[in-house]
Amino acid sequence: MSFIVQGQSVVKKFGDFVALDHVDIDIENGEVVCIVGPSGSGKSTLLRCINQLEKIDGGGLWVDGELIGYRIEGSALHELDDRQIARQRLATGMVFQRFNLFPHMTALENIIEGPIQVLKRSPRECREQALELLERVGLSDKANAYPVELSGGQQQRVAIARALAMRPRLMLFDEPTSALDPELVGEVLQVMRDLARSGMSMIVVTHELGFAREVANRVVFMDAGQIVETGAPEEILMYPRNERTRGFISAVLN
Amino acid sequence: MQTTTHTSNQTPSASSTKLSDYKIVPRRHYGRLVSSIIILGLLGALIHAFANGDIEWSIVGRFLTAKAILWGLGNTVLMSILAMILGVVLGVIFAIMRMSSNPVLRYVAKGYIWFFRGTPIILQLLLWFNLALVFPTLGVPGVFEARTVDVMVPFVAALLGLGINQGAYTAEVVRGGLLSVDNGQYEAAMSIGMTRLKSLRRIVLPQAMRVILPPIGNETISMIKMTSLASVIQYSEILHNAQNIYYANARVMELLIVAGIWYLVVVTIMSFGQRQLERRFARGSGRVDH
Numbered sequence A: 001m002s003f004i005v006q007g008q009s010v011v012k013k014f015g016d017f018v019a020l021d022h023v024d025i026d027i028e029n030g031e032v033v034c035i036v037g038p039s040g041s042g043k044s045t046l047l048r049c050i051n052q053l054e055k056i057d058g059g060g061l062w063v064d065g066e067l068i069g070y071r072i073e074g075s076a077l078h079e080l081d082d083r084q085i086a087r088q089r090l091a092t093g094m095v096f097q098r099f100n101l102f103p104h105m106t107a108l109e110n111i112i113e114g115p116i117q118v119l120k121r122s123p124r125e126c127r128e129q130a131l132e133l134l135e136r137v138g139l140s141d142k143a144n145a146y147p148v149e150l151s152g153g154q155q156q157r158v159a160i161a162r163a164l165a166m167r168p169r170l171m172l173f174d175e176p177t178s179a180l181d182p183e184l185v186g187e188v189l190q191v192m193r194d195l196a197r198s199g200m201s202m203i204v205v206t207h208e209l210g211f212a213r214e215v216a217n218r219v220v221f222m223d224a225g226q227i228v229e230t231g232a233p234e235e236i237l238m239y240p241r242n243e244r245t246r247g248f249i250s251a252v253l254n
Numbered sequence B: 001m002q003t004t005t006h007t008s009n010q011t012p013s014a015s016s017t018k019l020s021d022y023k024i025v026p027r028r029h030y031g032r033l034v035s036s037i038i039i040l041g042l043l044g045a046l047i048h049a050f051a052n053g054d055i056e057w058s059i060v061g062r063f064l065t066a067k068a069i070l071w072g073l074g075n076t077v078l079m080s081i082l083a084m085i086l087g088v089v090l091g092v093i094f095a096i097m098r099m100s101s102n103p104v105l106r107y108v109a110k111g112y113i114w115f116f117r118g119t120p121i122i123l124q125l126l127l128w129f130n131l132a133l134v135f136p137t138l139g140v141p142g143v144f145e146a147r148t149v150d151v152m153v154p155f156v157a158a159l160l161g162l163g164i165n166q167g168a169y170t171a172e173v174v175r176g177g178l179l180s181v182d183n184g185q186y187e188a189a190m191s192i193g194m195t196r197l198k199s200l201r202r203i204v205l206p207q208a209m210r211v212i213l214p215p216i217g218n219e220t221i222s223m224i225k226m227t228s229l230a231s232v233i234q235y236s237e238i239l240h241n242a243q244n245i246y247y248a249n250a251r252v253m254e255l256l257i258v259a260g261i262w263y264l265v266v267v268t269i270m271s272f273g274q275r276q277l278e279r280r281f282a283r284g285s286g287r288v289d290h
């Protein structure tokens, strides 16, 4: 059995505040894991640590079999430099709550930026791939639109295409539909559903419990920087054992 | 409202004629009319004064294209461009250093900005020009050496003085521009595998340009005028050459007008170019400034 993510006793602090409190997490290749939990429980922080947007203060994280942030040499851990961290980040793609498309580039330019600038692939090949990806997220006609000209749902779908263009092994989604008007949520979830079916490993922080139940292989409930409970979607969402999980689920459902 | 007149602001249904049957009488702008008359009168008086004052306009016309004036104009434009390029390059470097996580770089940048913004430009020009007083020779001993007076010719001293001073101002402008870009843009750039530096160059700087360009444009225009200060260190820019001519022929006003006309011409062209550039960098902002 191979893991796409392994976390051992991960600790992350902001000053004295402990945002991740000895988190252990294993995610298998091809697995879709949804993380749920109250605001401030450390869900985003966990994703950001996996993607090295934050540096962990304790424990270890492996992504695609590789220890991240450090190189092991003898009995010492050497911190990686900016360039090596950038290389490790290629294993993961990230989709943000607020889309974060590059506003000075068209949808197509957003998608080909990474493949051309970072992977140094040929512009022609990148354009072809980008057009395929746009078709896959249902936006073939928006290749030349700037982000301001797109709705939130369309922007988020371009953002997903941008991440996929790097051919990551793992996709991270941080509340991808929380900033969307309710009628636009469905189109983004549909793209994510298709992606999950294609076998992509995914970690999705979401409040969409319906999506979690339908798509996730596993649901993780976090609270106060800790993983409180983890299991199959129906276990966690329908028959939570933990008091805090039960409180959260009923609060979201009502 | 007192209804002393027969204005009838009736509801549409109450009025029998259609609105389109009325004739529209435009609003009168009496204020504009009065101010225009006053200003035109003052302008007329000013033109009259200059036309009849002791100014030989034929001399202005003749010197407008004199060789020394055009040479000086070329030097003014050249120095403005080179000093501005040096200023922008230094500005970007020091802005990035100022925002670095490395405290040494940060303090060096702060010190640079503090010194060069804190002293008058004319003092800095004189410092560079007179560098030979402190350092008679420049260079790496044994590798290459030169007498400072041979290196610090007016051109070099003016370029260093103006460019390095400009860098200190531009650094603050660039920093403001970089700070104006949402942090999410760095994160998105890094999430597609870009290094910090590449994120800055490809994603953040182009967006910061929208904020940076208008003040840089203004500063370029200031620079054109600021080069005139280099006349104190004998750099042969347009004002310096105009002065040399009027020392000889005593036509002070005429030559100042000649220089003034050329400054206006160059500044006008620059302002036009600035507008074009700003449009280009407004790409994707969803609004085009006029």
Ligand SMILES: Nc1ncnc2c1ncn2[C@@H]1O[C@H](COP(=O)(O)OP(=O)(O)O)[C@@H](O)[C@H]1O
Pocket: A014, A017, A019, A037, A038, A039, A040, A041, A042, A043, A044, A045, A046
């Ligand atoms: N950069 C930061 N500096 C200080 N505190 C932070 C920072 N990022 C997150 N936190 C704190 O860490 C906790 C967890 O945040 P986060 O992971 O964003 O929660 P969630 O995504 O579950 O809502 C919160 O209390 C938040 O205030």
Ligand SMILES: [Mg+2]
Pocket: A043, A044, A045, A174, A175
């Ligand atoms: Mg969050």
